[in-house]
Amino acid sequence: MRIDVITIFPDYLNPLREALLGKAIERERISVGVHDLRDWTHDVHRAVDDSPYGGGPGMVMKPDVWGEALDEVCSPQEATPRLVVPTPAGRPFDQKTAVRWSKDPWLVFACGRYEGIDQRVIDDAAARMPVEEVSIGDYVLVGGEVAALTMIEAVVRLLPGVLGNPLSAEQDSFSDGLLEGPCYTRPEVWRGRPVPDVLRSGNHAAIDRWRRDQALERTFHRRPELLAALPEGDLDKADRKQ
């Protein structure tokens, strides 16, 4: 997978070179390009924003600069990129989206700041590639860089050979529609708090049942809407006793 990120703060994307993602680059599971939007400005001030038509607070990112940047970064090659635009006004990003994007050959992230990017940039790009405006949650960030890092990590960890234990990608939270329950490791007793006996019993059927019950209980208390969204039949009889 190829990943490109366009931003006015390229250093914000340095964490992509660290740890798990850094290893994925070393192993050539992904190739990453980070591009400074200001490279496509032509004025002495390297301006990337301007006042909003219709008035109002803040500034809007200029269409001409973004247009040239996307023309070059997304210039047609053997594949067509999916353009991802992080924005608080976007559709919610979730694990299903991460799984879908993990099958793409090329993702390009357009990180906007200020009040956003002139809408004509999105509309123009949508005429020649798939474009998705996506939010990572209902809160306001200063720019799209942190959102891009979050989504890139969620996608790249799903690629073959990136995670040490491929099983964990399937077993992590949300993969079965529930939150993960509590987890424990040594010591057996810590500050007077023991590990639940069932986890040390060696009875794997009982352990699986306990873990499922914990996941159901936690999901019920913290994210009840996830239970309501479970496909019909996903909850078996034993679950219903919860």
Ligand SMILES: Nc1ccccc1-c1cnco1
């Ligand atoms: N608040 C923001 C400001 C700029 C670009 C993205 C966001 C965003 C994305 N998901 C939530 O917020």
